[in-house]
Amino acid sequence: MTKPDREQPEDLVLCRCEGVMAGTVEDAVARLGCRSVNEVKKITRAGMGPCLGTVCLHLVQRALADLAGPEAAAVPHRVRPPVRAVPLARLGALAEHLAEPAGTVNADVVWGVSAGARGTVTLDATNEDEGTPRREVG
Amino acid sequence: MRSADVLVVGAGVIGASIAYNLARDGADVLLADRAQPPAGSTASGSSAGGVRQQGRVAPEIPLAIESIAMWAGLADELGMDIHYHCHGMTFCVDDPRLLPALHARVARERAAGLEIRVVEADALRRMLPCVSPRIVAGSYCPTDGHADPMRTTRAFSLAAERHRARVLWDCDVRGFRRDGDRITGAEASAGPLACRTLVLTAGAATHRIAARGSVALPMLREGFLQMMVTAPCPPMLRQVLAWVGHGISLKQAPSGGFVIGGGWPGRGDVDRYETHLIPGAMAKSAGTTVNLVPALAGVPVVRAWIGIESYARDE
Numbered sequence: 001m002t003k004p005d006r007e008q009p010e011d012l013v014l015c016r017c018e019g020v021m022a023g024t025v026e027d028a029v030a031r032l033g034c035r036s037v038n039e040v041k042k043i044t045r046a047g048m049g050p051c052l053g054t055v056c057l058h059l060v061q062r063a064l065a066d067l068a069g070p071e072a073a074a075v076p077h078r079v080r081p082p083v084r085a086v087p088l089a090r091l092g093a094l095a096e097h098l099a100e101p102a103g104t105v106n107a108d109v110v111w112g113v114s115a116g117a118r119g120t121v122t123l124d125a126t127n128e129d130e131g132t133p134r135r136e137v138g
Numbered sequence: 139m140r141s142a143d144v145l146v147v148g149a150g151v152i153g154a155s156i157a158y159n160l161a162r163d164g165a166d167v168l169l170a171d172r173a174q175p176p177a178g179s180t181a182s183g184s185s186a187g188g189v190r191q192q193g194r195v196a197p198e199i200p201l202a203i204e205s206i207a208m209w210a211g212l213a214d215e216l217g218m219d220i221h222y223h224c225h226g227m228t229f230c231v232d233d234p235r236l237l238p239a240l241h242a243r244v245a246r247e248r249a250a251g252l253e254i255r256v257v258e259a260d261a262l263r264r265m266l267p268c269v270s271p272r273i274v275a276g277s278y279c280p281t282d283g284h285a286d287p288m289r290t291t292r293a294f295s296l297a298a299e300r301h302r303a304r305v306l307w308d309c310d311v312r313g314f315r316r317d318g319d320r321i322t323g324a325e326a327s328a329g330p331l332a333c334r335t336l337v338l339t340a341g342a343a344t345h346r347i348a349a350r351g352s353v354a355l356p357m358l359r360e361g362f363l364q365m366m367v368t369a370p371c372p373p374m375l376r377q378v379l380a381w382v383g384h385g386i387s388l389k390q391a392p393s394g395g396f397v398i399g400g401g402w403p404g405r406g407d408v409d410r411y412e413t414h415l416i417p418g419a420m421a422k423s424a425g426t427t428v429n430l431v432p433a434l435a436g437v438p439v440v441r442a443w444i445g446i447e448s449y450a451r452d453e
């Protein structure tokens with residue numbers, strides 16, 4: 001007999017990118033008191049891998065619904081840019097373009113925003129000077 | 139009205155650890171935070187997690203050395219894996235003109251009791267094969283390291299609760315209650331809170347909250363700092379790296395992803411803990427990373443964020 005798929009046995013891998021088990025996520029909700037997909041993500045790393053959570057975060061939401069109720073499951077996922085993974089060298093090569101004035105930045109590579117083949121996208125955050133790093137480092 | 143001997147406002151790593159230590163020593167503690175930490179954009183929820191002694195201002199060095207002894211036993215003490223790794227940190231230098239300053243700092247920090255030394259050319263390449271050949275020397279402190287800031291912050295508040303501290307999440311502290319010039323509690327979204335002692339550890343909001351109680355903390359201002367993390371890679375870097383003059387801190391987290399910080403700026407609004415990335419800064423930071431560790435060129439960035447830090451005006 002097949003199990004109903006709501007049941008997530010402890011030894012099931014819930015987030016494949018980060019290798020997070022369903023039991024770990026359940027523990028984060030039931031024992032550590034996480035009350036949103038964002039909190040579970042921070043404590044367990046579920047959803048932090050290269051797929052950016054597209055595969056597993058709805059499973060986290062289901063665990064939240066089961067263990068913490070619909071309110072916890074309804075908290076929206078706080079999506080972090082970039083929407084699509086961008087290789088470091090490619091991002092680095094954009095430095096000169098990103099200092100361009102308003103509306104002329106081809107932002108699709110950075111943000112995963114598709115605006116046509118090489119369209120120009122206006123984003124409120126693209127027009128700032130890139131600034132300089134602070135002296136202190138972590 | 140809820141009341142406690144000590145009311146701690148703000149449950150970032152600082153407030154949570156103060157609440158834990160007081161509760162462990164028997165104090166009656168109430169820990170309140172406007173969110174459930176480690177919350178987005180707070181310093182503890184967005185930190186690079188470096189546990190560093192070197193490169194600090196002189197008065198901090200003895201404190202930093204003492205804290206390393208505490209870090210060693212912290213996971214056991216708090217009953218949670220905080221992913222603390224003590225494999226050293228190297229500040230890299232590519233410009234020979236910076237070498238005298240590097241040697242002078244290392245000498246100063248050694249005199250203060252820190253275990254640190256200058257590593258040059260071949261020895262540096264043997265120690266850090268992934269680092270670009272343009273790096274000519276570095277200062278290596280074997281007892282620097284890194285930890286997971288979000289787990290550490292949460293571990294402190296959970297341990298505080300085990301020692302009977304009470305916590306109030308989603309409790310926005312808006313002002314103080316006073317009796318003459320004594321602060322006797324706080325006005326909060328969860329209702330009034332009474333206390334004998336109030337500890338204000340609200341990170342970047344600290345001076346704003348203090349101002350509502352007519353307490354001026356003119357030494358504070360806020361900064362918006364960018365972080366990025368890459369997709370997981372095979373293990374290649376155990377140390378934490380910094381590159382003098384280039385704005386980068388780099389470490390490989392236990393999950394395999396490279397955590398990239400270094401103080402590139404973002405923008406935002408402290409009152410709402412709202413932050414925005416500056417793509418140009420992300421690009422500069424990515425380019426710097428590849429220049430320091432060329433093997434990372436093809437590795438994708440999977441996430442970027444901004445954290446809000448508060449500073450003494452003179453840093």
Ligand SMILES: Cc1cc2nc3c(=O)[nH]c(=O)nc-3n(C[C@H](O)[C@H](O)[C@H](O)COP(=O)(O)OP(=O)(O)OC[C@H]3O[C@@H](n4cnc5c(N)ncnc54)[C@H](O)[C@@H]3O)c2cc1C
Pocket residue numbers: 137138147148149150151152153154170171172173175177180181182183184185186187188189190309310311312339340341342343347363364365399444445446447
């Ligand atoms: C991007 C970044 C990278 C960093 N990297 C490093 C590093 O590598 N190594 C290192 O040692 N340090 C690093 N730091 C610094 C370190 O993270 C901070 O010094 C530390 O987290 C500060 O903790 P805190 O508890 O004082 O502040 P926060 O973590 O900001 O905590 C303040 C808390 O107060 C709460 N709060 C705010 N307003 C209210 C209110 N009105 N009522 C109730 N609660 C309120 C907030 O929700 C928050 O939880 C970094 C900081 C940033 C931003």
